[in-house]
Amino acid sequence: MAKYKAPLRDMRFVLNEVFEADKLWSTMPATQEVTPDLVDAILEEGAKVNENELFPLNRTGDEEGCQFNDGEVTTPKGFKEAFQLMAESGWMGLGGNIEFGGQGMPKMLTVLFEEMLYASNASFALYPALNSGATLCLDNHASDEMKEQLLPAMYEGRWMGTMCLTEPHSGTDLGLIRTKAEPNTDGSYNITGTKIFITGGEHDLSENIIHLVLAKLPDAPAGSRGISLFMVPKFLINEDGSLGERNPAFCGSIEHKMGIKGSATCVMNFDGAQGWMIGEPNKGLACMFTMMNYERLSIGIQGLGLGEVAYQSAMDFAQERIQSRAPGGAKYPEKAADNILVHPDVRRMALNVRAFNEAGRAFASYVGMQLDMSKFHEDADVRKKAAALVALMTPVAKSYLTDRGLDCTISAQQIYGGQGYIREWGAEQYVRDARIAQIYEGTNGIQALDLMGRKVVSNKGEYVKLFEQDIRSFIEANADNAQVQPYLAKLAAAVDTLVQVTEGVIEKAAANPEEIGAASQDYLDLFGLVTYAYMWARMVAVAAPKAAEDTSGFYSSKVKVANFFYARVLPKAAALAAQVNAGAETLMDLEEELFYGE
Template structure:
């Protein structure tokens, strides 16, 4: 299995050279996020990921988690690594100082999370889910809940989970049955079963804080009758210490395709004591704080598996000898040439590279919007960032996980038969990555959210937030000879994106199925256009660096060459997606249900 190396050079390129994070922090008033501070954090984060948790990645896959009536045991070394993580102050880095946090920008935490996810995704899910619990309690919890739970989550002493799904309902949370009975002391008794609960039970922290959706006795039906509750594994004592065990237990562990090192649990709530967060029957709205945190975290997973695929595949392609180059021997002193000389291997490597580096730019841009949404100086700035982040979140979650899974598959393919063998780590990467397209809302659900809720329900106003960014970039660079071809293509795509959206909206006025039929192709089209913008901007920066003179000529030339590959080889996929979008819904909906299985 290849040794993980944190991609610090490209992280710094995106953060400082492409997106100008230092000026961004200064504008938002993050005075402690100085260049020296940020660099030290990135270096220490890389060291922790490379030396502590990356060696546990294979261990977690082989051992998995162990269930017993007493609880769940995590793989060898996981608990000790988490203790080091807490001692290093990593859980508190981006959270509020009044509750024990360090107050650093959330986008800096994204860079650390990227490295953690690449080094060991299964391990990273334990502290990763806690951030969603922290954000939810911070936004919707009362002061007592913040003092009791938020402080412990921020310190890392306790971890958090998100408990939504039930055996009979997946995404359709309006069907959930878990109930919450009010008690005389203001608490509630929560009863029901939740499934697919990542990090629902483990031995790594002193307590687990479950954020649970449930119904009050008089709640309206559907999503309008859902409330949100804090249900701790152990009830806290008045002094904040862990008290008696609550009525919540892990009934079993799911047997999964991948992420074996993370405990995916069936959680049974048997009259467990819970505490209402926010207003009654407004729980789904409150839970969106958690879900949006998790969706960006899952987008990061797509990036993580793509980076892992690239690191493994490029190392192997340089060493593996097989056949001669079609244009003649490249290393005649050896019995065969390394496979990196072959065009098809380069196709796969460049595809992985284009997705990895392009998606990193997309995600870090989204993380900037999250910073502005939190710390923008005016309400107008914060509202604009909220709209932009709302648009980009479903694109990032779905597009980045789909392309991350594609990249992971290419990683196996570069290895050939050896990629199918466990010792090289590529097959684990595929298995671990597959879940990313499913949880926190499948690709289809994200596509409906993007096209239906975010764009059509706003009459396209949210889309204009990003198409204006592209328009301004194209106007500013219309005379830039270094990237003129990319700018010309972007101008066409930007107009086509808006026109296609309008056509779908007009069709939906006659037949609502047109939205569902177009949604996934529309989302993937949108993702490819987003990356076209970022690759054009990456090429702009690289060309400027080369023109000015640099001692990293190879680094910037590789950026230009990857941008060309993206535009020539990857971006044409938009043509197929556009054809599918405009083909309408009849080719999907006209077949009678009984005709699907006539061959049996």
């Protein structure tokens, strides 16, 4: 059966030993009060609430799903009580602005709590995740009056936020949206239109729901330059903060989905609902993209969390499942057969999952660190560099973490054999829940185009050079560390490959813009693979010197999993580079009509 225990030892290793977060936080006034003792307390309590309250609801929530009746949505049994417990304990405002009642914790810490959420119950996790994104957007772009009105209640979990972008005819191309915003004489707007795929658009968890809705003013310019952002509450809010009459923003239906069935995915109909503008007219996308860097990292962490719980559950199964004998003879002669972890192919699958999970955890923390520095650091140059790395890494974090997350859940399911296909064992749910993460918050194909087109080609590789410098500096700083030398040579070669491929695509794209799309997915996979190699080198640099005297096996296991990654995973970089270098010709050569049947 499914099993989950928050990997606190590894989380502390990444946070405290690999990235030395406390040293960074002590240099930034906004995070100086985030002490190691406080961090430990948050991680410990976060583990308890996820293991004891949310994880037990995961399978039952999947079986029951959300229910829709006459415009009302009921979440699965136990969700409301668990939500109230989390809200009362302050988890909804963990990373929120202290000025309005949030706890102000840095992203490096909140990514670890998010991983626990997604691992224990991915459906449930989406409700607080969307609320965090909505509060971030409001905190950065709303008026002081609106922030004072909304943020305290949203940090308390009394009110929850949504993000309403997609329409039936408009997915990636938001410039096509038709939702209209008609101005009223009192400064508000009447919002009319239909939005689809709205996570948490309607539910029974909170008193009020705050919709952030993209819409167009009557005189808006065409395309994406004419989009504004509006705050549209489910219940109108009186001057004293109490709730007033129902706003005509109704759920028309909920989707019946492959996975994340405990998350309400709604069709929302806005029938002249009263809303208030956030930010400036026709600047709605800029407001929304403030939250997108955080939301896309969060969805990447969904892949990571599901990969972790799938691995733990599979290893629990593998320990007990006995089949055949080890190739070299019986390892457990007292039993009728050996457990399946004696078999090389089972180990191959398990090590692949573990190598990606542990590198992914380090990568998520690395991106979180850049977000913290871009927001809190006093040095303007440091903030600027960190912001550039965030821009570069966001599509990689969303896409590579979720692609590998699905791979990990499938590999973990395979370890079960036939039992992995049976609902009662839990493995198949993780595959279904992980699949959506590659699709929403911008499909992974769109993320790859964003990386290749906007973040690499458009600035002629300047962001990539910043990341290259980061890796080269690490290699130089560890030049005298003999225990890391074998990894550094391979890491340097992988970086050389990435740089060569980057320069090649930039050069070819100048003559043929199709080269960007043709290269994008393979390039993102190459970039992610090199990034994970960097994460493993950083982890080995810490673990290897401690491995000899480590009686727990933690540090020595780090080195051995790193050896596996460098020997059996990183060589795929050469194939990816060849695929990118193949260019656009073979992709675009087949005539369009030949894709279709007779």
